[in-house]
Amino acid sequence: MHSTPNTDSDANTLVVLDFETTGLSPNQGDRAIEIGAVKLQQGQIVDRFQSLMNPGQHINSFIENYTGISNQMLQSAPPCHEVMDAFAEFIDGYSLVAHNASFDQRFLQAELDQIGRPLNGQFACSMLAARRIYPDAPNHKLGTLVRYKQLPTDGTYHRALADAEMTTHLWLRMLSDIEQQYSLKHISFSLLRKLTRTAKASVPTLLQRHAI
Numbered sequence: 315m316h317s318t319p320n321t322d323s324d325a326n327t328l329v330v331l332d333f334e335t336t337g338l339s340p341n342q343g344d345r346a347i348e349i350g351a352v353k354l355q356q357g358q359i360v361d362r363f364q365s366l367m368n369p370g371q372h373i374n375s376f377i378e379n380y381t382g383i384s385n386q387m388l389q390s391a392p393p394c395h396e397v398m399d400a401f402a403e404f405i406d407g408y409s410l411v412a413h414n415a416s417f418d419q420r421f422l423q424a425e426l427d428q429i430g431r432p433l434n435g436q437f438a439c440s441m442l443a444a445r446r447i448y449p450d451a452p453n454h455k456l457g458t459l460v461r462y463k464q465l466p467t468d469g470t471y472h473r474a475l476a477d478a479e480m481t482t483h484l485w486l487r488m489l490s491d492i493e494q495q496y497s498l499k500h501i502s503f504s505l506l507r508k509l510t511r512t513a514k515a516s517v518p519t520l521l522q523r524h525a526i
Contacts, residue, residue, distance in 0.1 A: 326357035328409040332477040340424030345369035350474030364475040366391035415439035442510035496521040
């Protein structure tokens with residue numbers, strides 16, 4: 315049974331996801347090698363999804379060193395199509411968030427295309443949102459923002475579930491900071507998407523209008 319994605323759900327009910335991959339572009343033949351995701355309902359973590367996946371190709375030493383995922387680990391991992399089929403069920407009906415979402419969206423689309431599953435959920439980018447909400451941060455990389463806002467972390471970076479967890483904490487902190495600063499009671503997912511496409515200087519006006 316497939317739920318229809320709610321196009322204007324709450325911004326605190328969604329799936330935050332992160333891919334580790336063999337490279338930068340599925341158009342160049344790169345594949346996903348790990349997926350991690352956190353499911354939020356009304357701001358509470360209710361479920362997680364994590365799996366390595368065997369892309370059927372060798373990964374280079376740069377990716378091995380960057381992620382800590384070795385070719386040996388991937389040899390015993392389930393194939394991409396199996397993992398992505400389960401993941402498509404996990405995200406069904408949910409809005410989606412990722413840090414630098416255009417990257418993860420490209421890989422999610424490419425991997426779902428491989429198994430003939432549609433991508434129903436709309437994406438919002440936590441990096442673009444952070445640029446507007448925290449213009450004074452030193453930069454808007456995930457690790458920098460985690461330190462800047464003193465968010466919970468276990469110190470692991472570039473592994474899919476750890477990055478998805480950190481992005482979740484960042485997302486919830488951004489929602490809480492917007493709520494407090496603009497006295498907003500209800501923040502919709504579409505408002506956050508609109509925020510990421512709004513010029514920095516116009517963000518206060520956008521949020522003040524919603525507060526009224």
